[in-house]
Amino acid sequence: MLTLLFGVMLLFMFLGMDIGISMGVASLVYILVKAVTGSLLPLMIIPQKMVNGVDSFPLLAVPLFMLMGELMNRGGVTLRLVRFARALVGHITGGLANVVVVTNMIMAGMSGSAIADAAATGSILVPAMKSAGYPVAFSAAVVGAASTIGPIIPPSIPMILIGSMVEVSVGRMFLGGAIPGVLIGIALMGTSAIIARRKKFPVEPRATWGELLDSTRDAFLALMIPIIVVGAIVSGAATPTEASMVGVWCAFLLGFLVYGELKLRDIPQILARTAVSSGAVMLTVATATVFGWIATSERLGPVLTQWVLSVTHDRFTVLLLLQVLLLILGCLMEPIPILVLIVPILFPVTNALGINPVHLGVLVTINITIGMLTPPVGLTLFLMSAIGKITILEVARAIVPFLVVLIASLFVVTYVPDLVLWLPNLVMGAPK
Incomplete structure (x- = not known):
């Protein structure tokens, strides 16, 4: 029956259907076939499981973080962060490429x-x-x-989803992503500097102390938002959902009252964009819950665990195979479907091998974000092609050096787990 379940899902994906719909149809076909063969399962189980899958307080953080990002973008925060980053690192070899990386590192603390x-x-x-x-x-x-x-530097939407699916501490994963995120940023700046030096790209003039102080003062309140949000979560003062709500209010007040660039007439469009984005995520999570329940009832987890242990007991070999599998899936699927499809099946296997779930959660997050840069389904490639008004092939060629660095960074984090685990253990104590 597992063959039927996965076969129908893959068929509908091949036909171009969304992964959430594909999993829902596969689950429906499974239940109908069960009914024909005499094992009655009520159809009501599908909506019940779908509702149960999204009826989760932690998952409420997903649309709230999306809303916070929309408010920050519309409220003039991004422009101020770019100006701050330009004054800070624009004069270093790599010029505006460094500004891009630093701005994204700061933005990472806001949208996830x-x-x-x-x-x-x-x-x-x-x-x-x-x-x-x-x-x-x-x-x-x-x-x-x-x-x-x-999604690597906290807060992170993928980490929230992982935490809701497999009961891993979201706060620990947030802290676990901080050091790898910073190291990846430094690696990307180094790559940009090498390319810029070879091709003699321009460098920004060094900002004066006055310009640096002025840009810092202008961006100070925006820089405080991720500190407040992440600090509230890791200190235990607030759950991710509560902290995301605080972030939404901070972003609204900053854009509306302080900067004055966010208008009340913008709110309906912002809410609509957030609803569409988060609705797509929640539909996938809902149908994946039904799909996962069926896979569990067919004992997929124990069967897969037994098979992996029969092949190897070496966790580093398993991690290598896992990273390769996720990189391949990243070329074929969007990040959220990979999460909801793979994580519930994957974590029981890795737990049996003694792989730390926080380490694994961060690795999966890094991996699926890299997948967004790989054709043919790389969403970021399509977006950057549209923004730059160039072909996807041109973007794909130019991104190859950065992809090499990102994959190399992924394997460094894979085989040096302390890069992930040291900060959570320092701040929150070693897990019991």
């Missing part, structure tokens, strides 16, 4: 979404880099690569 960060920074910095003499393909590539930091 790679696409949101790429859209916000790309719409400002790709035209600016083009005007400064950078090739459009390089500009689009560096924005796309830097946007992968968005």
